Amino acid sequence: MSADQKPNQRPELAALDDATVAQALTRMHLIRKFEEAAEASYMRGLIHGTMHLSIGQEASAVGTTLPLEAHDYILSTHRGHGHCIARGAEPRLMFAEFFGKETGYCKGRGGSMHIADVEGGNLGANGIVGGGLPIAVGVGMSIKAQKNGRVCMVFFGDGASNEGAFHEALNMASIWKLPVVFVCENNKYGMSMDIGRAMAVPNVADRASAYGMPGHCLDGNDLAGVAAVAKVAIARARSGEGPSLIECKTYRWRGHSKSDRNLYRSKEEIEEWRNQDPIRRLEDELKAHDRFDAAALMKLEEDAQRDIDAAVEFARACPDPDPKDLTRDVYAL
Numbered sequence: 001m002s003a004d005q006k007p008n009q010r011p012e013l014a015a016l017d018d019a020t021v022a023q024a025l026t027r028m029h030l031i032r033k034f035e036e037a038a039e040a041s042y043m044r045g046l047i048h049g050t051m052h053l054s055i056g057q058e059a060s061a062v063g064t065t066l067p068l069e070a071h072d073y074i075l076s077t078h079r080g081h082g083h084c085i086a087r088g089a090e091p092r093l094m095f096a097e098f099f100g101k102e103t104g105y106c107k108g109r110g111g112s113m114h115i116a117d118v119e120g121g122n123l124g125a126n127g128i129v130g131g132g133l134p135i136a137v138g139v140g141m142s143i144k145a146q147k148n149g150r151v152c153m154v155f156f157g158d159g160a161s162n163e164g165a166f167h168e169a170l171n172m173a174s175i176w177k178l179p180v181v182f183v184c185e186n187n188k189y190g191m192s193m194d195i196g197r198a199m200a201v202p203n204v205a206d207r208a209s210a211y212g213m214p215g216h217c218l219d220g221n222d223l224a225g226v227a228a229v230a231k232v233a234i235a236r237a238r239s240g241e242g243p244s245l246i247e248c249k250t251y252r253w254r255g256h257s258k259s260d261r262n263l264y265r266s267k268e269e270i271e272e273w274r275n276q277d278p279i280r281r282l283e284d285e286l287k288a289h290d291r292f293d294a295a296a297l298m299k300l301e302e303d304a305q306r307d308i309d310a311a312v313e314f315a316r317a318c319p320d321p322d323p324k325d326l327t328r329d330v331y332a333l
Ligand SMILES: Cc1ncc(C[n+]2csc(CCOP(=O)(O)OP(=O)(O)O)c2C)c(N)n1
Pocket: 078, 079, 127, 128, 129, 130, 156, 157, 158, 159, 160, 161, 187, 189, 190, 191, 256
């Protein structure tokens, strides 16, 4: 039976065929397992510095990128592992980057916050909050000048939307009708700052009207709903009508970074959002409509876990960079 023949499904879910849903679910599992393995690696002293996990935000990363085409671009943030995987990055090359190995996406020189895979359409993550926004405007200008029909999707947080770069980027992208999709992952906090104390309007998406573009405020834990709206925004960008602003309301289950003691939010709040787990929500809906049975869903999860375990082993076994190559890719103009 094809997806659109299944009874009583929301149109957003019915629009996704089984192969697409399986791919989306696989990527959501890969993100979750990647983050869990990253956390475990940190605890075992395998990586240094810090990292920012996006457990709980999987539907936003996967749903928004699902309608992108292979030649489209994304730009990511400090909380970017999920965006890379959603765009199809190979976890073993990501772990190699994470562990600072020569085989990583950026030869181990970038680490967690600077994974780029230009050939795969990922123009890079960014440790500067809001840093991707003006870059997206530049990419949009380049796409427009080259008339190559591509789209650039840029991710940022609710905190970043209070920066000047956000407002300048949206304004310029709009007046020049650039093919950019702005995706705000509103996880309620910028470090420890609750969004209610940082913004004068209730929704980031409300700001779109000031820049003459559509603003979509979404349940960011609903994969199918996010994908449906992203599809509309991507089509608008590709057809030359200009940018859109999508706000995915979601939540990070973990602290901001490894130094976060989580003193600014309650256990009850965290528990409430854990009950809206985007992966389980999708699985429950698929089961309710007899699209996948429990065994098929379990297999997708187990396969993802196996891939992540193998990725960690691959990366651990890779050689460290040779100190004599320290300045190899350093240049000055
Ligand atoms: C320009 C800039 N200012 C401050 C910081 C320190 N900083 C890192 S992450 C962060 C919070 C970002 O919050 P948000 O944009 O909501 O993203 P989230 O961490 O919630 O995903 C801050 C203030 C930074 N990296 N860059």
